[in-house]
Amino acid sequence: MTKIKALSLFSGGLDSILATRVVMALGVEVIAVKFVSPFFHYDILADVDGYVASVREKYGIEVLVEDVSRPYLEMLRDPKYGFGKNFNPCIDCKIFMVSRAREMLAEQGASFLISGEVLGQRPMSQRRDTLNVISRDSDSRALLLRPLSAKLLTPTLAEEKGWVDREKLLNFSGRGRSRQIELAKEFGITDFPAPAGGCILADPILSRRIRNFYDDTFVVKSADMTVTDILLLLVGRQFLLPGGGWLMLGRDEKDNVKLAGLAEEGDALLTMEERPGPIALLRRAAGSYTSDAERESDLRHAAGLVVRYGKKVKDGPSATEVICTQAGERRVIVSEPLADAVFRAWML
Known part of the structure; x- marks a missing residue:
């Protein structure tokens, strides 16, 4: 029987690390996809091999780096769901990334997607209604598994097909991180990033500079x-x-x-x-x-x-x-x- 493969949307934060490892522990081959653009983690492109080796050594995860700079700039011109406090189009950003990952399924011979989103963790992009919008607008409703909160959400194709055991998935919710930290210990993961934005579009100063381009008031x-x-x-x-x-x-x-x-x-x-x-x-x-x-x-x-x-x-x-x-x-x-x-x- 051919081993099932999945693609994981990999931010490099603790939730994405854990989501990937949870599904790996269920016998699925997982390739983590790390998207980069001028607004987040662009420096990785200077040493992709070093980054890949570091993720493998720290977390036991195979990662693929994907530069989405040009289409991301286009998305920023007119995000359907608008911007957050600064120039951060969080909902459209998630839709963009899930859509691109879905396109990569056939390229990588994978059957479904994984995300580290936790129900209720972020007020704008991780409410139940917003998670549904992201799945719907990325045309990934059946394909996108959120293993950290799966028991609180509608079953996906991976669960219905028996590719993963729903009973071994999790029911995390809310903004606390104690359960994530405990799970990280179970996986032997101790070196993980502290929670932080990491996106330049959410920076109150730099985002104002970037907005100039899109207002067409700049040179x-x-x-x-x-x-x-x-x-x-x-x-x-x-x-x-x-x-x-x-x-x-x-x-x-x-x-x-x-x-x-x-x-x-x-x-x-x-x-x-x-x-x-x-x-x-x-x-x-x-x-x-x-x-x-x-x-x-x-x-x-x-x-x-x-x-x-x-x-x-x-x-x-x-x-x-x-x-x-x-x-x-x-x-x-x-x-x-x-x-x-x-x-x-x-x-x-």
């Missing part, structure tokens, strides 16, 4: 937005310059490395070689201006910001050489530091 319109734009939006200090240019300025070495790595053809990078300081990236400098004069003015403003936020040199000259690199060409802009009163209104 980059939503129709032209790319994954790189979103990644840049999350780095460093952000400015909208008088000429209409979008500038980001590294706060520290980590930001500088990110900006240098994300720069694309058409962007301008500015930095000082004489002393430590930020890297600045002027996005789409080559093609987003209606005149050369506006571009040059914004580049000079950007150079002034680089000097302003650079390391101060005691008794040194205030004017500093800033290297501007664009389209493979380097030139020097000599700049004084901009006064705070000049640029405060430019900050995003």
Whole structure:
């Protein structure tokens, strides 16, 4: 008899770990699917093999990493069920992920889906009515098993077919975690993440930046937005310059490395070689201006910001050489530091 296989929607949190392990303990082969986008866990893409090995070692779970960045950006344009407190479309996000996982069933030779959702744990996305909406709108009503709360929910295909024993599933509900922690001990799992949001769309500050794209009030319109734009939006200090240019300025070495790595053809990078300081990236400098004069003015403003936020040199000259690199060409802009009163209104 062919062994039944399932796909588990794997956030990496305790509930998804336990849901996966519960079904594995019932003799089902489970592949955990870890979705990533610029808004959650995108850093995993830098070392997918390392992440997969870590999950296997810690939890005994095989995980598949799936980048859903582009379709996720499209979903954010008009989520059917709207947003939470910030820019987090929690219900539509769940529908999106379950729908994508359902599409992957045939690709992976799997028969049903698993989710770590717990009835009543989250006020917006894990009420009984909301769980029903997620199952219905993702066309997964019969396919989606929530093993941690299964005994409180309508039986699914996996239970009706006898692929899993419903009596060995659970009846967790509410916001407490004591039963989850006890179950983790039974599985020998001690190293698991503390409960946390983890989604940038729920961050009160960063979500406001992201909303700018979707309101089409920003210099980059939503129709032209790319994954790189979103990644840049999350780095460093952000400015909208008088000429209409979008500038980001590294706060520290980590930001500088990110900006240098994300720069694309058409962007301008500015930095000082004489002393430590930020890297600045002027996005789409080559093609987003209606005149050369506006571009040059914004580049000079950007150079002034680089000097302003650079390391101060005691008794040194205030004017500093800033290297501007664009389209493979380097030139020097000599700049004084901009006064705070000049640029405060430019900050995003």
